Amino acid sequence: MSCSGYMTAPVCLIENDENGKLCVRNDAKEILDGIKEPVVVVSVVGLYRTGKSYLMNRLAGQQSGFALGNTIESKTKGIWMWCVPHPTKKGHTLVLLDTEGLGDVKKGDSKNDGWIFSLAVLLSSTLVYNSRGTIDNNAVENLHYVTELTEQIKISSAEAADEEEEENSNFVRFFPSFIWVVRDFTLDLEINGNRVTEDEYLEFALDLKKGVSKKISDYNLPRECIQHYFPSRKCFVFPFPVTSQEDMTRLESLQEQDLAQAFLEVTGHFCDHIFINSAVKTLKGGHRVTGKLLGNLVQIYVDTISSGEVPCLDNAVVVLASLENQAAVQDALKAYQSGMEEVKNTFPVSTENFTCEHQKFSSLATSKFIKRSFKDEKGEYLKSLEEAISMKYIDLMEENEMASERKCRDLLKNLFSDMNKRLQNGEYIKSGGYELYCRDRDAIVEQYRREPNKGVRAEAVLNEFLNERGAEANSILHMDTKLTENERQIKEEKENAALLEQKCKEEEEKKIERERMIVAENERHKDMVRQMEEKFKQEMEQQRQEMDRAIESKVKEQEEMLNKGFKERTKNLEEEIKKLNNEKERIHGGGIFKDYVMPFLCPLVEMVPNLLMQRSMMKCFKKGFNR
Incomplete structure (x- = not known):
């Protein structure tokens, strides 16, 4: 999507249909389909009427856009989307998702709230949770949706209990960064008389209590989930934007000079943090998401939820990879x-030029495929592309041969036109006529050979042409009264030798062309393997970065638990870190390319020669059948 094509206002991306089911709006998906750039996706969630939309408008660089409303009624329904050029990352799009307010009493459907929250987690690279007042126990309990994520989201289709527990510990690898925004904050940022930062305030609010009672477990659960699932946490506290209640209801129409300076400063810091630190949305495995991929991802997750199933990251990636790889092949x-x-x-062009152009454009095609494709771990889609290219290459090769044949036959026909008139006039049916015939014919052959750009069938067509006129030459030879029988025999042997020599030239031409083609295919194969190796190294690096972020988050959590005396939790985290490091080592081994892709790529170099042989045999069969 070009800059001029960006949205001037938000649109609804996901809504509830008349049956209460979530569905994707086609007009919104079409907008995403048109965005080929990587996307940074920021979602805001929170209780209704807490001012979420104002923050999103500011991130879009606008005073208005997402509906703010000035009553107790929730204005945002479903999930609304606004795509704008990223202000600091050139060639990227910032996708802002404003979600329906959680806990709207008019809906009376907490399950819908759970799915809205889960979709925000699944789709975003940064999740902003918006609340009012303070981060007290009530505020944390209002975020009970985070405790339900294990029921709303699956990483893989594993159903075994131990695998499910391991799954939950892996959420940190794939979940977005987490920002808690506290609006209308009036307290001093102090703990036990000491000044603290906003982030320290958040961590203090998320501290766990020691003990094993149900009350303590219930208290700790949402806090553990926030610490456990999100790779990074950040907090911003906003003072009241204005002093009067009347102004609070019309924030959208107020100018900056009407807002409190402290409020504007925090808003600026918040936006800067989002612009600088929010990462590109990635899939499991680290693949960067474009607008089109995001649109497909939205459709997959919403369709899954609507069917009564639980969204699964693995399944979504498999479906997305299949869709994207098929499109990449095309x-x-x-x-x-x-x-x-x-x-x-x-056409016609020489074999050298033809194979050179084939190499250039097939390399371009491979590069284009590799740039768009992902998780083609067994090389199936690449093989499909190469087979299609090879078939097209053979077809074009035949068309080039036919063009060459037509041109050469037309050229010979034109060159022999005067000689054919002499034949019709009987100029060669006389004493010494054979010598005159050979002189004219050889001169024409020399002239034919001097003609440029005849293509790959030049010698073959000449060989066929001379063989076709062999009976004519033999007839003139035997009617030439000037020649003795012995001379005729010598001339006949010479004629046969010339035809044999011409046949050898044809075979030599075929051999050279075949060798050039094989050399070209070998070079193309090497280039393809090189590009695939680079692609897999890139994918392995993306996965390593994904693992590093998860390990870093777990190590930080482990240190915090250790400092606070949670020994059992520290031991569990140590085991999780060990598993993550083992997984990282497995990825570092990078054996996938060698074990899966190379066995598919190696036979491809013989594909074109084998296809040529099959086509050649088919031609011979057809010729024999026609005879």
Whole structure:
């Protein structure tokens, strides 16, 4: 999507249909489908009427856009979306998702709230939780949706209890960063008489209590989930934006000079933090998400929820990879065909030029495929692309041969036109006629060979042409009264030798062309392997970065638990860190490419020669059948 094509106002992305089911708005998905750039996705969630929309408008660089409302009625329904150029990351799009207020009494459907919260977690790279007043126990309990995430989201389709527990500990690898925004904050940032930062205030509010009673467990659960699931946490506390209640109801229409300076300063810090620190949305495995991928991801998750199933990260990635890899194959093949169409317009061309152009455009196609594809771990889609390119290559090769054959036959027909008139006039049916015939014919052959750009069938067509006229030459030879029988025999042997030599030239031409083609295919294969190796190294690096973020988060959590005396929790975290490090080592081994992809890629270099052989045998069969 070009800059001029960005949205001037938000649109509804996910809404409740007449049956109360979540559904994706087609007009919003079409907007995402048009965004080819990587996206940074920021979602805001929170209780209704807590001012979420104001923050999103400011992130969009606008005073208004997302509906603020000035009554106790919730204005935002479902999930609304606003896509704007990222203010600090060139070539990226900032996607803002404003969610329906949680806990709206008019809805009477807490399950819908749970799905809205889960979708915000699944779709965003940064999740902003908006609340009012202070981060007290009531505020934390209002975030009870975080404790339900294990029931609303699955990483894999594993159902075993131990695997499910391990799954939950892996949420930190794939969940967004977490920002808690506290609006209308009036307290001093002090704990036990000491000044603290906003982040320290949040961590203090998330401190766990020691003990094993149900009351303590209930108190700790939401706090543990926040600490356990999100890789990073940040807090911003906002003072009242204005002094009068009347102004609070019309924030959208107020100018900056009407707002409190302290409020504007925090708003500025908040926006700067989002712009600088919010990462590009990634899938499990670290693949960067474009607008089009995000649109497909929204559709997959909403369809899953609507069917009564629980969204699964693994399944979503598999479906997305299949859709994207199929599209990548088609885009890449189209790029190859488009490039070779220009070559086709210049047919006939030499084998050298033809294979050179084939190499160039097939390498471009591979590059295009690799840029868009992901998780083609067994090389199936790459193989599909290469097979399609090879089939097209063979077809074009045949068209080039046919163009060459037509041009060479037309050239010979034109060159022999005067000689054919002499034949019709009987100029060669006389004493010494054979010598005259050979002189004219050889001169024409020399002239034919001097003609440029005849293509790959030049010698083959000449060989066929001379063989076709062999009976004619033999007839003239035997009617030439000037020649003795012995001379005729010598001339006949010479004629046969010339035809044999011409046949050898044809075979030599075929051999050279085949060798050039094999060399070209080997070079193309090496280039393809190189590009695939780079792709897999990139994917392995993305996965390592994903693991590093998770390990860093777990180590930090472990240190905090150790300092606060939670020995049992520290031991559990130590085991989780060990598993994550083992997984990182497995990824670092990078054996996938060698074990899965190379066995598929290696036979591809023989694909074109094998196809050529099959086509050649088919041609021979057809010729024999026609005879």
